[in-house]
Amino acid sequence: MKKPKAPARATTLARAVENGTVYQTSHASTQEHTIPAAEKQSFRIADFLHPGAENAIPRRDLMALTGCSDRGLRLKIEAERRQGCPILSDNVHGYFLPGDKSERDRCVRSLLRRAGEIEATAAAIEQAEV
Numbered sequence: 001m002k003k004p005k006a007p008a009r010a011t012t013l014a015r016a017v018e019n020g021t022v023y024q025t026s027h028a029s030t031q032e033h034t035i036p037a038a039e040k041q042s043f044r045i046a047d048f049l050h051p052g053a054e055n056a057i058p059r060r061d062l063m064a065l066t067g068c069s070d071r072g073l074r075l076k077i078e079a080e081r082r083q084g085c086p087i088l089s090d091n092v093h094g095y096f097l098p099g100d101k102s103e104r105d106r107c108v109r110s111l112l113r114r115a116g117e118i119e120a121t122a123a124a125i126e127q128a129e130v
Contacts, residue, residue: 045076045095046085052099059094 048065049057057065063073077087077095088107089095098104 044085045073045080046087046097049087049095049097051097053088053090053093053096053103054099056090056093056096062095 043066045062045066048062049055059070059073062068063070066073066076068076077089081087086098086104087095088098088103090107090110096103098107
C-alpha cells in the first residue's frame with residue numbers, strides 16, 4: 001500500500017516525542033541561527049594543519065582550536081577541499097596536509113571506497129520493496 005506524500009511546505013515540521021508529548025518545531029530556512037560565530041569567520045582549516053600523517057590533528061582538537069562545531073568543521077573542510085586544498089584525513093591520525101603522493105593517493109582511495117559503499121547502500125534501498 002502506498003503512503004500519500006506529505007504536502008510541500010515552506011517550513012518543515014518535525015515531531016519530537018518527549019515524556020509522552022508530541023511537539024512540533026519549525027526549522028528556519030536560513031542557517032544564520034544555527035551556525036556558531038566561529039564558523040562564520042573567514043579562516044582556513046588548512047592553516048592549522050601540517051604535512052604528513054604523523055603531524056595530523058584529531059577532529060576534536062581542530063574543533064577546540066577553531067571554535068567550530070563538529071558539523072561546521074566538516075563543512076569547512078569539505079568547502080576547502082572542493083576549492084582545491086588537499087586536506088587529507090584517516091581514521092587513525094585525523095586531518096593533515098599531504099606529506100607525499102602516497103598519502104594523497106591513500107586518502108583518495110579511501111574516499112572512493114566510501115563513495116562506492118554509499119552508492120551500493122543507496123541502490124539496495126532503492127530496489128527494496130515499499
